[in-house]
Amino acid sequence: MANNEATDAFCVATGTWKPGITSAEVLRHYDNMAEKYDKYVHDMSYNGPRQCAEALAEVMSGNKAARILDVAAGTGLCATELLKLGYTNLDAIDGSQGMLDIAKSRNLYHRYICDFLGPRRLDIEDDHYDAIACCGSFSQGHLKDDCFPELIRIVKPGGLICIAMREEFLHTVEAYRGKLEPAMVALENKGCWERMARDIVPKYYNDKDGVVFIYRVLAQ
Ligand SMILES: C[S@@+](CC[C@H](N)C(=O)[O-])C[C@H]1O[C@@H](n2cnc3c(N)ncnc32)[C@H](O)[C@@H]1O
Known part of the structure; x- marks a missing residue:
């Protein structure tokens, strides 16, 4: 996924999650994105x-x-x-x-x-x-x-x-x-x-x- 792309739940470019998302959905998304997480946030200069x-x-x-x-x-x-x-x-x-x-x-x-x-x-x-x-x-x-x-x-x-x-x-x-x-x-x-x-x-x-x-x- 490129930096400016968004999933249904998470927009990488802005680092924001969809309003109303539940805890269970958030945790499932983290499980799915775990391998890519560090690259996402590194590319967005997460300090x-x-x-x-x-x-x-x-x-x-x-x-x-x-x-x-x-x-x-x-x-x-x-x-x-x-x-x-x-x-x-x-x-x-x-x-x-x-x-x-x-x-x-x-x-x-x-x-x-x-x-x-x-x-x-x-x-x-x-x-x-x-x-x-x-x-x-x-x-x-x-x-x-x-x-x-x-x-x-x-x-x-x-x-x-x-x-x-x-x-x-x-x-x-x-x-x-x-x-x-x-x-x-x-x-x-x-x-x-x-x-x-x-x-x-x-x-x-x-x-x-x-x-x-x-x-x-x-x-x-
Ligand atoms: C943006 S990441 C931050 C991870 C790390 N602290 C960092 O700064 O890179 C948010 C983390 O919060 C966890 N998380 C979100 N809601 C949670 C909850 N209610 N209970 C436990 N973990 C939760 C997610 O699984 C995810 O790993």
């Missing part, structure tokens, strides 16, 4: 994984042994960037076995968890991780704010959650417009986490801005 890894590293105080979960890890592009920065204690979770299989072939993570991120409890104990990196995973039909409580549960008090996404999706994706950031604020008001940063980063995906949120998890 998100580097920007996410660098933003997280900046607030990690140099703890290179930190246990980090790459959430919606895909083929492991964010892990590749974290490894370059010296972070080697990495696990992956993603709903697409096809994407995880590519990551596995690269030997990037200790644990590869194929599971759906949403409100349901994950097979991960409380307070397990020092940090979460979550890049490119808030998009049409992808993660929603309903997964935040689970992410908070599995991160240690004082641990960090870094979420990098296309800035425009905050306004253009129906599930996020007027909902995603208010849900983040509501969790802050409940004392679940505190915001450390909300930075706009240029050229996150081709010429599109990204937004990088960093939250510190508070003792519950």
Whole structure:
């Protein structure tokens, strides 16, 4: 498929998914496109994984042994960037076995968890991780704010959650417009986490801005 072509569900040139696409459809498409994913995003100058890894590293105080979960890890592009920065204690979770299989072939993570991120409890104990990196995973039909409580549960008090996404999706994706950031604020008001940063980063995906949120998890 050439760069400017679109499937019924995904337009490579814009990196956008069809409005109303379901989670099940999204995950099936990732399974089908897994082999081609890295070339698609490389051709579109996808800088998100580097920007996410660098933003997280900046607030990690140099703890290179930190246990980090790459959430919606895909083929492991964010892990590749974290490894370059010296972070080697990495696990992956993603709903697409096809994407995880590519990551596995690269030997990037200790644990590869194929599971759906949403409100349901994950097979991960409380307070397990020092940090979460979550890049490119808030998009049409992808993660929603309903997964935040689970992410908070599995991160240690004082641990960090870094979420990098296309800035425009905050306004253009129906599930996020007027909902995603208010849900983040509501969790802050409940004392679940505190915001450390909300930075706009240029050229996150081709010429599109990204937004990088960093939250510190508070003792519950
Ligand atoms: C654009 S890719 C990002 C992959 C990687 N983080 C990166 O930046 O290259 C989005 C990933 O989110 C995963 N995903 C989407 N919705 C999910 C859900 N509800 N639960 C688990 N994984 C999901 C997909 O399988 C896919 O691998």
